[in-house]
Amino acid sequence: MSSSVRYRKQRPSPTLPQRKQPDLWPADERRVEEIIENEEEFDDGSDKVTAFEIVRLIFTVLVINFLLSYFITDSYFWNYDSLILRPRYLQFLLYRALDASGALPHLLPFLPSSSQLHTFSYPRNFTDSELALYNGKTPGLPIYLAINSSVFDVSEGRTSYGPGGPYHIFAGRDATRAFVTGCFTSDLTHDLRGIDEEKIKTDVAHWVGFFEKSNKYWYVGHVEHEPITGPPPGPCQSRAMRQKPGVRRGDGVIQ
Incomplete structure (x- = not known):
């Protein structure tokens, strides 16, 4: 009795058959790829439109602000007056920056003799x-x-x-x-x-x-x-x- 049990062959446990995934037809695969590409293009386009809209909105607000200021105060900056709004002062600041950076001597040979940079120092x-x-x-x-x-x-x-x-x-x-x-x-x-x-x-x-x-x-x-x-x-x-x-x-x- 013991010997028969000892040498009894073990039967393998049954396994469930795996479901085979259906293969896509080549036409279906191309369709899936087109859908993915269209989604990516749509996402890129939406970002560009959003950035453009923001820039256009800011520009519109600035134009309206300048026009209102001009009609109300006869100036484009609501009567705000500062050196930083004067072109000659901005030019002076540029000359100062060139002089301080040490780049001015390198530019002088390319400038006309009438340029004020030839005598500029600060x-x-x-x-x-x-x-x-x-x-x-x-x-x-x-x-x-x-x-x-x-x-x-x-x-x-x-x-x-x-x-x-x-x-x-x-x-x-x-x-x-x-x-x-x-x-x-x-x-x-x-x-x-x-x-x-x-x-x-x-x-x-x-x-x-x-x-x-x-x-x-x-x-x-x-x-x-x-x-x-x-x-x-x-x-x-x-x-x-x-x-x-x-x-x-x-x-x-x-x-």
Whole structure:
């Protein structure tokens, strides 16, 4: 009994037949591939349309904003006035960047001799005779004035500081004394001898701040004055010309 059990052959357990996956016809396979390709193309196209719509919406909003600003305030920027909106100042910033990067010397051989980049440096040091060239009368040159030896570009105020303007006498020179005394005849000099020290400190600081904080003018350099000789200027001879820049007149503020 034990031997028959010992040598009994084990029967394999029955296995369930696996279902065979139906094969696709070649036409069906091509159809599946076309569906997948169409879905991918649809996804790519939808992304492009969305980006285009966003750009178009932003452009439309900007145009409407500029038009509303112009019709309401007669300006495209809601009367916002800043140096960064002035093309000449942006050009000045570009020149500064080229000078600071060291690329300027490499560009000069390719520029015409009339280009301002040939004489550009920041901050630039002027002599009195060099500063005198920037009085608005030399074609192609900006208008500069100096106060307390600091030189500012006032070309944006050409109607005031250019030829024929009420303050053209300040262009191309350092007339700090006139800014302090208000005398535009004999005090067109940087010589401050004989003026009260406290008045000099207060008035000079006021006018330097006026030009430094202006949204029309900007600092460009420093003027090295020749030594002062001779007696100090006398008292102002004409009180009728004691009108300072920026002081309110009947027709508004002149800057």
